Amino acid sequence: MLRNDKLDQWDRENFFHPSTHLAQHARGESPTRVIRTAAGSHIEDRDGNRFLDAFAGLYCVNVGYGRQEIADAIADQARELAYYHAYMGHGTEASITLAKMVLERAPANMSKVYFGLSGSDANETNVKLIWYYNNILGRPEKKKIISRWRGYHGSGLVTGSLTGLDYFHKKFDLPLAQVLHTTAPFYYRRADRAQSEADYVASCVADLEALIAREGADTIAAFIGEPVLGTGGIVPPPEGYWQAIQGVLRKHDILLVVDEVVTGFGRLGTMFGSDHYGLEADFITIAKGLTSAYAPLSGSIVSDRVWKVLERGTDENGPLGHGWTYSAHPIGAAAGVANLKLLDDLKLIENVQSVGSYLRQSLAEALGDHPHVGEVRGEGMLAAVELIKDKEKQIYFDPADKAVARVSAAMMDQHKVIARAMPQSDILGFAPPFCLTREEADTVVAATQKAVKSVLG
Template sequence: MLTNDQLSKWDRDSFMHPSTHLAQHARGESPNRIVQTASGCHITDRDGNRFLDAFAGLYCVNIGYGRQEVAEAIAEQARELAYYHAYVGHGTEASITLAQMVMDRAPDHMSKVYFGLGGSDANETNIKLVWYYNNIRGLPQKKKIISRWRGYHGSGLMSGSLTGLSLFHQKFDLPLDAVLHTTSPYYFRRDDLSLSEAEFSAKCAADLEELIAREGAGTIAAFIAEPLLGTGGIVPPPAGYWEAIQPVLQKHDILLIADEVVTGFGRMGSMFGSPHYGITPDIMTIAKGLTSAYAPLSGSIISNKVWKVLEDGTDEFGPLGHGWTYSAHPIGAAAGVANLKLLDSLNLVENARDTGAYFNQAMRTALAEHAQVGEVRGDGMLCAVELVEDRDTRTFFDPAKKITPQIVAEMARRGVIARAMPQGDIIGYAPPLCLSREEADTVVSVTAEAIKEVLERR
């Protein structure tokens, strides 16, 4: 095996990595994988090791790696016009075209799309717009945002506060006071095991009602949620959940922000997660699959209802004072246009639906009877395996044992990348939407082998 001692040294000496144990990495106590090339569902590192990437980077390489059509679109845009801003009505052919393509795919009640760079900044934009919206409506006290425990909405100040995972709060003085958290729709981890899914959904809605009553509906501006919990465990909503939650929001004049950063652009086997689960959002957050991560780009899709108030606000108070230097960056927009064309021409949404269903069923068949597998769950091209020490009593492993990190490391040694999800022993999968059934079988078999290897030696 080749080594890259100089690159490895530079990496540890100079590069501060996100979501990393900084001290261990700097001391060389954890591996550093230096990725060099990629194609389809596979990546190859600088030492020639090839991996089937069953997490599509960070749920984001929807069309698969190495698509030359996107690379050429980026290069052509850079040669023609590498940058111009989008302030005060400026645009580029790429940004205007992509906006139209996004709106052609969005639910009919949506009106406009604002482009940023990543999901975190999109959710920062969303909260600013919600606050502006209520100020224009003469409701200056209606500012609090309700999120859900185990939800993931980014790692900025506001977006990190919206996130309901302790890793993103500890020692950062988060969450900010304007953010509240309510019950996570995580049926497997419900406190009362006697509840059916419908009963648990009703409890989630009742908990939300109670929180609103306690805080005062006149102080609450919006509820933000992923259609399906992503980083919190890849958890589809329990039966009746969205049907129970939405009337509560409507009753109290609370906007609904659907965070579609993971679920948007095909991952659910449908274009977006909102219509997939019968959700009617006021704002939608998009990123990842918008460009399949070939270039940074995010977006906030605004409904007709919210847009009308924003227009009224600028008529009264002048231009909207919000923007990023790189909003609607033409290179990102060009990548988005090429990406969405490939999503259509390669029938990747349909493949996510069909191969995703095959993948989830194959994982259930392989692991459902395993004594330490508490649940296999998923939807579309998303899947999770949750491990337990005792399935009958639903006893979880001691986190200090690091069972899932060991399994994921064993999978990598066998050539498959999965993700150890936070706050639980959960193996997560979000492969590129071009995954084949043969590749799905490989992921399933390697998972089963790695679980057997780790649990038998503990």
């Protein structure tokens, strides 16, 4: 299409894209796609291509695109007060109201919410507070954090270390020494195919116990995990996993950080994943669903028992030396207030329960018997299709085949449906907006079935 602007050229010459093959993009070997507008479950680029976004951006746009109520709240807040800081007891009507709304929805043992901008900085906050907590309790050696392979917790120095994907470590000198990794609860990819779910959970617990014994419980401060593995493959845990893991953590006085950046505010069909799996967290990380990504905002929700120690710490040492310039930014907070109201008013979590289940069931019926589909899984408005080279022999595609990338590209280019090729895997991921209809779910399933057939046979 001929244009009278140079956006494509400016993009390649000036814009540093995240998670992108920089050289290929700069050379023009990968496309520049400029998104112009969006509504409901669809986005549209400036070439007029309209796509059903079955990944809600990056699991973000829970309430759907184009919600005027949130846009109006942002505009009203910007006109009244575009910015003021939250340091030294300052606040805004929006930030204070949103904190109350979050705590009303959070599990009963949670006490306060600290607002940041992204899930990454929220997990950085969590780790700093965990270290502070143990220093106040006179346990300066109790600082290591256990994460899980295939977990995703951010892209910073500590949070990139917590992330259990080599893609985020390679050539970055990560992970840092304070971070340890244990087994991911990925039952489908178990080494022993004869192992029952109960036996597999027991082996995950044994791996964790062995790690704690090797390092010493007096050196381990916390364990971090997503209720459902997200970027690592959209993997719900085996039955009984979280109950068993929590038992180990309690025995060794290890704090639990529940990363709900993806699962918070309804994606599993409950307000929090902690509710869904019976988790009693010391910290809960929130971000994407807090504002449905209409404005940047994240949060660290702190439990009663941690908060009491933080208060003691400031009595002993003065004000807490932690803060971000944009913590509790009023525009983000105003978006959050309007977003959570919409979540309730439109009964979107109820839609997650019904349409999410329908989407997973329909994917399983359409693709479950395909020779290159190993598993269809998910929970709430999350689903995944695991591709495999040989289902009977459990042989995976070679990464050089780029099987899942080719399938997701076919879905987008040929069928105008966006699914995500999950990193370091042959997994096709789905995390649609909560307003997805059954008819739209049918479109997603049909596109997936056609793309898998056209690419893999």
